[in-house]
Amino acid sequence: MNRTPISVSDFRLCGCFARLRRFWGSTFALSKGGFAGIGKEGRSPYLSPHQISMLCDRASEDGFFTIHEAVEWVWRHFGVRYTYWGMRSLFRRLGFIKKTPRPVSSKASLQAQQYWKKGV
Numbered sequence: 001m002n003r004t005p006i007s008v009s010d011f012r013l014c015g016c017f018a019r020l021r022r023f024w025g026s027t028f029a030l031s032k033g034g035f036a037g038i039g040k041e042g043r044s045p046y047l048s049p050h051q052i053s054m055l056c057d058r059a060s061e062d063g064f065f066t067i068h069e070a071v072e073w074v075w076r077h078f079g080v081r082y083t084y085w086g087m088r089s090l091f092r093r094l095g096f097i098k099k100t101p102r103p104v105s106s107k108a109s110l111q112a113q114q115y116w117k118k119g120v
Helices: 008-014 018-027 049-061 067-078 084-094 110-118
Strands: none
16 A cells, blocks of 8 residues: 655644644654654464465355354364454455345335336
């Protein structure tokens, strides 16, 4: 990810006060007139890129009912032990989200909804 460094003159443009400039200047290291490396990268995954692609294929084709099921699958196939929270954050970084059922009224009529959508 390419990040544009924020220079001290940008503080004047955005209207920050001197106190905030001192705070941000002391919190992050100034590098060549700007803040470099804002944010953290985190730990690299324990799985190789090939193993991650296999996990993504399995998750997108068959899916996992729970995070614990994915943890067990990775342990059985790759011998890598993940915790619940580690697997959850890996799925989040890969763009997978939990499916949640949406409530449906007992009085809802699918046929009436289709007619309404078509404008009949």
